[in-house]
Amino acid sequence: EVQLVQSGGEVKKPGESLNISCEGSGYRFSSYWIAWVRQRPGKGREWMGIIYPADSDTRYSPSFQGHVTISVDKSISTAYLQWSRLEASDTAMYYCARLWNTAIRAFDFWGQGTMVTVSS
Amino acid sequence: SYEVTQSLSVSVALGQTATITCGGNNIVSVDVHWYQQKPGQAPVLVIYRDNNRPSGIPERFSGSNSGNTATLTISRAQAGDEADYFCQVWDSTTYVFGTGTQVTVL
Numbered sequence: 001e002v003q004l005v006q007s008g009g010e011v012k013k014p015g016e017s018l019n020i021s022c023e024g025s026g027y028r029f030s031s032y033w034i035a036w037v038r039q040r041p042g043k044g045r046e047w048m049g050i051i052y053p054a055d056s057d058t059r060y061s062p063s064f065q066g067h068v069t070i071s072v073d074k075s076i077s078t079a080y081l082q083w084s085r086l087e088a089s090d091t092a093m094y095y096c097a098r099l100w101n102t103a104i105r106a107f108d109f110w111g112q113g114t115m116v117t118v119s120s
Numbered sequence: 121s122y123e124v125t126q127s128l129s130v131s132v133a134l135g136q137t138a139t140i141t142c143g144g145n146n147i148v149s150v151d152v153h154w155y156q157q158k159p160g161q162a163p164v165l166v167i168y169r170d171n172n173r174p175s176g177i178p179e180r181f182s183g184s185n186s187g188n189t190a191t192l193t194i195s196r197a198q199a200g201d202e203a204d205y206f207c208q209v210w211d212s213t214t215y216v217f218g219t220g221t222q223v224t225v226l
Binding site for chain 1 (some may be wrong): 139140147151153155161162163164165168169210215216217218220224226
């Protein structure tokens with residue numbers, strides 16, 4: 001059974017750093033792109049970026065380039081979303097999702113989400 | 121970048137048909153995928169490439185895409201279909217999501 005299990009919710013202060021994770025299981029982790037998606041409270045979903053675990057090829061949405069870092073440790077089948085300096089506007093639910101393939105470009109499995117709250 | 125629009129909410133009587141739309145400029149030229157998300161749960165892919173159902177998705181879910189509008193149709197709506205439904209496309213550089221439509225089954 002394919003599963004993406006995300007790390008737990010976080011409460012942080014502005015300016016702090018943060019690293020959240022997404023562990024894949026039940027499939028060949030290296031062979032599927034993993035994306036990160038943000039959903040702010042009461043808002044729609046926004047694609048942040050995507051990484052290919054086999055070679056760490058990473059693409060960012062222009063809206064998020066330079067503000068977050070996406071990385072992966074394929075040895076433990078885990079992808080990461082990192083911030084060096086959080087802002088209050090980063091308060092949101094964050095999802096990881098597996099890209100089915102580059103022909104279909106749909107996300108066939110999703111993590112349960114990680115709620116990040118940034119408040120002073 | 122490409123934009124898609126969805127209505128905020130749709131209500132449907134139990135056993136009737138719900139229609140959810142995703143609008144975009146010449147959206148027929150891209151593949152549209154649909155997801156269902158219930159409160160506190162991960163999204164689930166219910167339709168891919170306009171009108172294809174992944175394994176395990178009931179036949180009551182169907183999709184179409186024409187002109188500037190893609191449509192997700194839920195036939196014989198059940199109480200368990202109450203959820204947020206959102207569309208997604210790939211515009212050749214970015215993945216774009218619709219804002220989501222809340223479906224209420226009356």
